Each structure stands twice: as structure tokens, then as C-alpha cells.
Amino acid sequence: MPIVNMNVNGNPVTGEVEGRTLLVQFLRENLGLTGTHIGCDTSQCGSCVVHVDGKSVKSCTLLAVMADGSEVTTIEGLANGAELHPMQQAFMDNHGLQCGFCTPGMVMSALDIVNRNGNELDENTVRKELAGNICRCTGYHNIVKSVTAGAKAMGD
């Protein structure tokens, strides 16, 4: 079976996988990083979004072997000890989650939005850019508020 090596949240990891092992399975089952969720089987919901070499990807639609040699960041890699990342804090402050299932993907997508669009985000940009993340509770209004506030806090 193929061996993969990658750097996950700053830690070098190695593991034996099948060719068909998805990156999300590798993260959850081999590494125990269960913050990355699997919400659908159709690459549409975005709850599995992680960053691979600095870019957001759906980890349910990437083979672990395809990410061999990559730098991967998951939701577990954001907080500094007990101190939340400003984007996580913004979700908390703005009630940007209800059941919380989509939240890890929302936060990882939000950081990608900030990386590409900067710290001053308008509501339309955020709504358009979150097209690939679905909230089953339909809590979009506060999610959008959280992303906008989190983006701003990251620039302060």
C-alpha cells in the first residue's frame, strides 16, 4: 500500500493508505483529526474544507496520495493553545453557528476568502465566496456577519 508523507498543522506525519483513501479519511481515521467533517457524498457541502499548500480544497474530493508531500492545515491547526484564532472567535462572538457541523469548513473557507480578498469584506463578496459551503441549519446570516468580523479582526 502507498505510504504518504505530509505536514499537517506543522507536524510531519506519515501513514500507510490505500490508493482510494480520501484525504478526509486519512485526517480523521489515521490522524484522529476529527474536526474536519464529512457532510455529503457529492462534493457540495464544504464541511470537509481544509487548506492544502495554502489553498482551500474539499478533502472529500482529493485522494490522500494526491496530497503526498503537501502542507495541510485543518481546523485543529488554527488556535494558539486555548486562544482561538480571530476567525474562530468571530464565529463565537456573532453566534455564527447553530449545530456546528458545517463550522470547521466555514472557518477554513473564510480564511481562504480573507487570503484572496483582504480584510475588508462586503456582505455580497462573502455570500458569493461561501457558495461551496452549506449550512443545514440555514444560519447564513450570522455566518456572513462572523466572516466579515473575523476578516476585520485578522487585520487589526
Add this chain to the structure above:
Amino acid sequence: MYEFSYYKSGSVEDAVEAMNKAEDGKFVAGGQTMLPTMKHRLASPSDVIDLGGIAELSGISVDGDSVTIGAMTTHAEVAASGDVQAMIPALAQLASGIGDPAVRNQGTLGGSIANNDPAADYPAAVIALGATVKTNKREIAADDFFTGMFETALEDDELITAVSFPKADSAAYMKFENPASRYAIVGVFLAKTGSAVRVGVTGATPCAHRGMRLEEALNSNFSADACDGVEIPVEKMNTDIHASAEYRAHLVKVMTKRAVAACS
């Protein structure tokens, strides 16, 4: 997903050799269509040959009046490219509307046109701009490339290396998208060079095609009104839960008119 053997290719030759050795191999580019298809067990290749490690297949270059985009260049890279935005802004805009940001970071031009989904965006641009598809074996004209639903002129061991898009005087892509998947219910790419108009239509029929009747009308009178008298054959249109054949036929005209307005 069924089991398969995975192979990471280091070069085009290496990938083709692996394909020739495989019992029922498939190339994977970004995997944004192929992996979901395999997860649903609608495809079960014996061997998956990954093109992700082949650096020479990525990148964008401008040569005179055309822009050449490597097959493994992602939608996000095309959308953000200053060269594409300067040469063919409609192509950058098309790429920026495929799927969602995470899909665009992974999905590729070559993967999209090799798969030839009836509702994919890129085929409309390849057709309307009269692009040339470059492979490891030959160059294929846009008009000869898309041969049927999920079918192309590519042979089993033939690999797209790049697509060369000639610049148009003006061009526009108008898509009526499915709000959940962002696939085109109908998409029309219109390119005008001199007085010659080419219309590429996707989403409407089982395979993207040239809107010859619309082209004829627009060649003699480049105005949105000229589309009114064109008959769109309803019997050739797709029909599904998202849109009936009649609705798609109507959308072909509406999207073309919007594209004409954007180019005027």
C-alpha cells in the same frame, strides 16, 4: 469507491506508458468530477494515473494573438491570470464561475474538456473561440474535439497537454446556472472577431455545440434583435428536473442576447 492501483506520473511520457500498461486505466487531473463519480461507483478504473506531478502541464503563456493554457492549470489560476484577463477577459470570468472556490483550486481546464460534461462551462469557450486542443499526439481543432455526451476525439492513451485560445475582438460568456451546483443549465459563449461571430452553447444539449443558426443571424446583423427570428430546435434540447427542453431552447436565445449586448 472500488479499489484501484494508483500511479503518480512524473512526465507525459511516463503517464502514457502507465496508461498503456493498465488494464482499464484513467488519467486523473484535479479529480473534481472523477472522484465523485468513482465514489458513486459510476466509474471503476483498474488504475488511476495522476497527472498532478507533471509541472510542464501547468501554466499560462501568451504568444502573439493567442493565450496557451496548460491542461493542468486550475480554474482559480485561469480566473486570476493577468494574461488571460488582458487577452480574453470573458475566459477569466468563465473560469471564476465554475463550481465554488475550493473546486476551482483543484479542478483543471484539461480535466473539464476531457470529461466533456454536457453542462460544463469550458467547452462553450473552446468552441466559440475556435481554440486548438494540443495533445501528446496531435493538435485537434475545437470543432472536431467534442464528439458526444462525455465523448471527445481523444484516444485512450492520448493526453491533453494544453489548449491554445485565439484572442477575439470581443467575447462574453452568459450562464444561467443551477444555483446548487453552479453547472450551466444553459451557457452561451459568444466571440466576435472582425465581422465573424462564433457561438458556443453548453448545457442545452447532450454535447456542447456551435449555435450555427444564431451565428448566421448575427453575422448578417449583430444585434440582440437578430436572435428573435432564429428557431432553436426544441427536440434536440436536454430535459431534466431543472429545466424542460422548451425552457432550455428559450434560454439559449436569452443568453445569446445577453452576450451580444455585452459585446456591443
